[in-house]
Amino acid sequence: MADNDIFDEAEEQEEPRTGRGLRAQLEQALARVKELEARNSELEARVRQVDLASLLRQAGAREGAEALYPRDREVSEKAVAEWVEQYAAFVKAAAAAEPESETEVAEPPRVPEETRVAAQRLAQLADSASSRPAADIESALERIRSAQSVKELQEIYTSLGIVRQ
Secondary structure, eight states: OHHHHHHHHHHHHHHHHHHHHHHHHHHHHHHHHHHHHHHHHHHHHHHHHHHHHHHHHHTTBOTTGGGTSOTTSOOSHHHHHHHHHHTHHHHBOOOOOOOOOTTOOOOOOOOOHHHHHHHHHHHHHHHHHHHSOHHHHHHHHHHHHTOOSHHHHHHHHHHHTSSOO
């Protein structure tokens, strides 16, 4: 039995040395696994971002919309397209302006009514002035220059058709 006791002691002495070596190897392996898992997570995040940007462009979203896409939402063609449609007012790219056709005539700008009426009066005055003899025009100008009051001037303008009452 004494022989057995010696064998047992030697076995006990070798196991701790071997156990310590295995424990160190295990700790190194666990550290490496942790490092690789962190790297894998980083790469998965990059791939998700690239896929998301591509799918958003395909769905018609404007640049930078990926910042608004929920992190916990699936990144698939269907999910991204649904999200873009749901939030179209915020993420859809503005539609490119279609070129106007050459046959299409642009609507003239709206002119205020007062301006339009004044332009018509000026046109009528120009027409009537060209049809009046020069003596009539000179006479009207003399009457305007010699007016002594605003009321008299208004009466002259009214008689000439420059203003209406």
